[in-house]
Amino acid sequence: MSEDVLLRFLGSGLIDVGGDDTKLEKLRVTASDLAGSLKKSSSKALAYALIAFDPQAPVDDPVVVDALDALKKRWATYVNTFSGPPVAVVRAMLLDALAQAAADDDRIGVAVVASARNALPFMEAGDEREIWADVVTEIEERVDARAETEWATPSSIAVPPMVFDVPELKAPTVTTSRAGRDYLKKEFRAAAGPQFQDPQRGNVATNGNPYWPGNNHIWVTEFGDRMAEAVAESIDAVVGKTRIEQADLSDPFRELAATVSGYVGNALNTVTAATAGLQRRTNLLWWKETLFSPTTRVSYRDLPPAPAATLMAFDLHQQVPMFSPASVAAFLSEAVVGLPSIDQDKTYPMRELVAEAQTEAGLAVLRTAGAALIGPPEGRGPFLALIAYPDVPVARAEAEFRRLTGVPPDAQLTLPAWASWVFRELQAARAAKEGSNAKRRTRRS
Structure with a gap:
């Protein structure tokens, strides 16, 4: 085009x-x-x-x-x-x-x-x-x-499976010792009889079993007891010196914990992003039903009709992103209609609506936010420039109204339409401002 x-x-x-x-x-x-x-x-x-x-x-x-x-x-x-x-x-x-x-x-x-x-x-x-x-x-x-x-809110949310590379684990290390053979020989000899024959020393006392196998019934008992003690002590000695060193699993477990934590975080972010539209709509319905200003902490019912409608436009602007469907302005109109003091068919001169927004104490937040979004009125611009800078002489001059806004000073709007107008101006000013800021950041980088 x-x-x-x-x-x-x-x-x-x-x-x-x-x-x-x-x-x-x-x-x-x-x-x-x-x-x-x-x-x-x-x-x-x-x-x-x-x-x-x-x-x-x-x-x-x-x-x-x-x-x-x-x-x-x-x-x-x-x-x-x-x-x-x-x-x-x-x-x-x-x-x-x-x-x-x-x-x-x-x-x-x-x-x-x-x-x-x-x-x-x-x-x-x-x-x-x-x-x-x-x-x-x-x-x-x-x-x-x-x-x-x-x-949009998707009908389903796809979360990819968690990917984790299982580390290669080292087998446990087993350290053992050998049975003392000299000890067993000595003890076995002691269990077998009172002495044994040594090629160099001859008969050597065992200081053990005082009986020979000839005294069978006595010798068997003594032999069995001594053999059991010798074998048991040798086994205990070997087992007591056996050491099993387990593999160090601290790093793999830390890696697994980090992977699981990152996966869960990403999954939650996916769900949050996917349901942001639903959450936003839910919050807006709550706001519409309560008719309570989250910025000034007052009920819109306690304000005069025109300032209430103007403040509602600002509060909605604060709650929604820059890119919002056209239906959001229609939603605002319906919210304004819900005010008990509103005559939805009554029209007001736009110049008077601007003048009231310039002075109403409850709209100070709008004027401050507007000044952060747009400069003072010089040439053609939105109503927001007049509202945000009420002390600039031309901002209150009725003769300058048409030149600065393009709208005749006697043009009229209903309050629901006025609220939508203010909301759109705020959205437009934010979009233009954020676009310029983004370009400045890009140039600096």
């Missing part, structure tokens, strides 16, 4: 380069330059989108001025082609740049889609509407597909 955006503007008669392909190519190159600038600093995505959406975008807006400077670098004589500042050409190039950048970075896509859902219904797009619808729909489908995947 991004490749034929400029052609579609030309074909619809929204921009005119006099049929000169060379001039068209200069516009394309400039659009690529703007896309490159956006990829380097995705925080520009909101301002780019809000100018590109608005057929009545002011000529002196910083985004328009920067885009014309970029065009001048590629086409120094562009002023001779157009009767005045070519805002329509700038907007076409910005749309092309947004489409290119969003194709490479889904965070920019989030910023574009969230801004489009808010602003486009208030813009008099006219003949551009079909072009915008096609570009935004393409980006939206891609972003929503990613969001649905991140929020």
Whole structure:
């Protein structure tokens, strides 16, 4: 889609380069330059989108001025082609740049889609509407597909089997000793009779059995007792000196414990990741039913209707990831409708809703968080810039409201729609901010 955006503007008669392909190519190159600038600093995505959406975008807006400077670098004589500042050409190039950048970075896509859902219904797009619808729909489908995947809960969770290489264990070491032969000879002789014949010494007393086998009944008893004692003592001596050294199993068991621990940890992480969407939905249902603010620790029932709706938008933003399905904003609307003090059909001027958010004490957390996501209002930007920087003079000037937001100050919304608007702006600002931070970290590394 991004490749034929400029052609579609030309074909619809929204921009005119006099049929000169060379001039068209200069516009394309400039659009690529703007896309490159956006990829380097995705925080520009909101301002780019809000100018590109608005057929009545002011000529002196910083985004328009920067885009014309970029065009001048590629086409120094562009002023001779157009009767005045070519805002329509700038907007076409910005749309092309947004489409290119969003194709490479889904965070920019989030910023574009969230801004489009808010602003486009208030813009008099006219003949551009079909072009915008096609570009935004393409980006939206891609972003929503990613969001649905991140929020999905699988029907089953596959955990791979544990892999463990059983180490080769050493066999136990057995140390034994031999029976004392000299001891047994001495004791056996002592058991056999009172003396034995030695070739060198002759008859040698055994100091043992005093009987000879002739005294059979007495000798047998003495012989048996002495032999039993001699053999038993020899066996005890051998057994007593036997040592069995077991293999050292400490390292294999430590390795097994580490493997099991890692496997269980990975399995739990797999289950946690797979059920994150279910857990998130469960938490949101609890939040919706309790109508209690987790950030300010107060019940939404205790707040005035408009601040309550605004705080609910901020609290939901705090609880969900950057990539969230479009249905989350619808969920927020239903949660706001659940407030007992809400008239879901009553409309409020958007300028008044912004002014209340700038001063309401209970929305200080929103203003602080907004200031961390976006800079003070200068040119076209979201309502969040006005809310986060209420002390900047232009932030409270009614005459500047249209120039800074693109929305007429008397435009009205119901509170459920207002909450969805604030939620989308917060999501868009976070996506743009995180995209820029990620690019800065990449460049530093």
